[in-house]
Amino acid sequence: MKEKRESPGDLLQGTLDLLILKALARGPMHGYGVAEWIHQTSEDVLKVEEGALYPALHRLELRGLLSAEWGASDNNRRAKFYSLTAAGRKQLAQETEFWRRMSGAVARILQTA
């Protein structure tokens, strides 16, 4: 029998979605690029199991938050590029706002000794 493992590492699914949206806010990017961006920007604090990225990308594409098209990569290989749709941008703004408030609140609570 097999255990279910929906979420990569310790990351919550919602968090992964947010990171993907944020990565793509800078412009279209392929899956590998998204993974690299997360690694670099979080300075390897957030360990994403890279395979788990793909179901999340496809789910967001199906939800209409991302659109995808095939194009050529830097080294001229065919790659699938994802970009934010209008709905994706809206979702990112909402999520960002939510996280900001949330982390602010958590920080305040932790500060009160």
Added chain:
Amino acid sequence: MFREWLNNLRLRLRALAKRRQLRRDLEEEVAFHLAAREMRNREAGMDEEEARYSARRDFGNVTLAKERSFEMWTFSLLENFYQDLRHALRVLRNKPAFAAVAVLTLAVGIGANSAVFSVVNTVLLKALPYPHEQRLVMIWETKAREGHDHNVVSPANFLYWKEHNTVFEQMAAFFDDTSTLTGEGEPEEIPSQGVSTNLFSLLGISPILGRDFSDDEGQRGRNHEVLLSYGLWYRRFGGDRDVVGKTIRLDAESYLVVGVMPPGVTLFASQGSLTGKPAQLWWPYGWKADDRTPRGRWMSAIGRLKTGVSVTQAQTEMNGLVASFTKTYPDFESGWGVNAVPVHEDQTSVIRPTLVVLLGAVGFVLLITCANISNLLLSRASSREREIAVRGALGASWWRILQQSLTESLLLAFFGGTLGILTARWALSAVVLLVPKTLHMNSNALDWRMVAFAAGISVLTGLVFGLAPALQAARTDSYEALREAGRSETELRGHRVRNVFAVAQISMSLVLLAGGGLLLESFVKLSSVDPGFNPRNLLTFRVTLPSVKYSKPNEYISFFQQLLDQLRTLPGVRAATIDNSFPLTGMTPGTDFDIAGKPAPSPGQERVTEVRLIGSDYFRTMGIPLLRGRTFSDREESVQSHVVIISESLARQYFPGEDPLGQRVRIYMKDQNDFCEIIGVVGDVKRQGLDTVAQGASYWPHAELPFSSMMLAVRTDGDPLAKLAAIRGIVQRMDPDLPLSDIATMDQAVADSVARQHFSAVLVAIFAGIALFLAAIGIYGVVAHAVSLRTREFGIRMALGAERGDVWSLVVRQGMLLGGVGVTFGVIGAWLLTPLIRGLLFGVGTHDPGTIAGVAAFLMVVVLAACWIPAHRATHVDPIVALRYE
């Protein structure tokens, strides 16, 4: 939210067409990722091999990621189901014998249930075709002292109630009659109803053609209008729309057709029916001034409750009305009460207990079916344990395995249900022949309710019988199952469940067998009851003389005497006579009487007698023994002579310890009642049914009270119906306008009178037979499976010197143990449940020890027989082969 869902659906639908491309794209996308990571790793200084492995490690489970991503684009629930379905079909195809047994068993279980449901639905559940049916209440008089709670009503009571009650919007009266239709076509006696003019507006029914009766048509002399039933209109008048406004001849008088009623609206109250047949036409009853004088009781009454008034309230008010009526007319009303019954309940009260018992019995059959198929699946599941273990090891979740297992069960249930509907249809044609005629259930057509019911119970049974095997499959421990070569824990656990099912099957079969046994015994006892006359080869029919043509009582007397004289000359006719109504067919008039020289009884304690009007040679024709005195002389047969013959029970009840012969009684049956001398005592006849007690009866010669409508009885050599044509010829020669109606044989009438008991006994016995068969298969399956599990053990035992007999008894003992436990629970179950059928039994107790012991012993014999083959197989195990087994 909805837009997002719609978009999602659109994308997935589009993907449906390009599955292969989707897979390729995924491959490429992941391959690109791995290649890019590999390149980065090499740039970071790893060697080629390490770079590749590191990229893989970082990525995680490649297949899983691809599958998960792919699933996003599919309809996974549906697609899994489709896969499961294909798999299930394949499995069933590979085991055709198993599939056939399971589907046939299910078809029997579901078919039997659907057929019984269809009867229940038609008889008990279907609403009557009257708007406001819930507010319609039948009102009967009751006479507690004689156990009558559905007695017909006197017009005087009815009129009093109608005028004084405050609970009913309306009250209407009706009574069954017959009308002879002449004119075009053969003369025909048609069951009709005299009704108060408001009956149909009370029921809420309007004619489909023409109009209803108007109020003034209820006056005597004005009541020559008639409403036709849909069936009669279609049959006799070819559905001619112009029939309204035409005149037809009924009882040799002219009646104006005012309308045609919609199909199926006949209000038929069997307990109050004089004809026993639903009316096919209606005419308004013309009320007479002296209907207000309390006399005979012969009407049925119905009321429509005002909104918000309950049946209990109505009953209370009616009780009060009867009490005040009793004060005014103590002689007539003392001892009588009133009974208000909702019309639907009234129509189904007689048959309801029978149908409820049948429903219960057939439900048991379905449970046994489920247990049986569960066991079949379980035994197969243990041989498929490897397959399931492999699937588990390859990553199928327990939920998926459960799903797949249930899909298989549901597929079986689907096939079983489909075949079950066909079985039900076929069974219903057989059941309709058994259903008592009084239920007027003629249709064996499939209706959507039955199909829906069959579909419902198919799904339900599929889930029920599939649950245990599915849970067992889902709990399979892959590691254990794959490691072990021999018996596994799962297998043993499955075996315990199977034992429980086998025991349950035996218990339930015993309950059914006990019930079937008791009902059959009752039926046999009932059928062997002496009705007090000889029903063999006795043809009966009714001849009614229309009052226009035959107006004088003397004409009635001479007509019937001439008819009898001619009938007796027919070759093959042994005897013939007349009677106003025959045993077991319809109601019979009854009334009070006084005995000369004895004080009048106090009100409510009146002496009561049935009154029979008979022709010459009556007692010899009917085979009723003359116990004392003499029969009527020729003179007494033709001229009013004030003599009477009484029945044995009347003599015993009212002349205890005295000689009734020579005593004189005054029977209140006519306008002018004279004392009549008792000249003979004859044997009792069970008129109301074989299961009833004979009521006291008085016999008058037809001449004493000449009726114009009489039943004839003709005793023949051989089949009485063979003489019908000749008999009809004689009647038609005397008067071509006279129809023969209610043609029947007494044998048939006796059979009809026990049709209800026959119906329940035969059906429950059939169900018990099916149950027994399934239980035998069940126990056989369990024992055979146990033997196959222990083959190696038996081999060792025999190698170590055990005798064949030892092994044999080992197997049989196990089977008999299961059987014994099952029988014990069954006996307890029967003990608890058989009191529920008390009302259907006759002449046998609910806990009849003989019956229960008998079926218990019988069941043990069946269990023994079922163990025989596996036991035989066990004793023929070759030790060498057995040790090499597996």
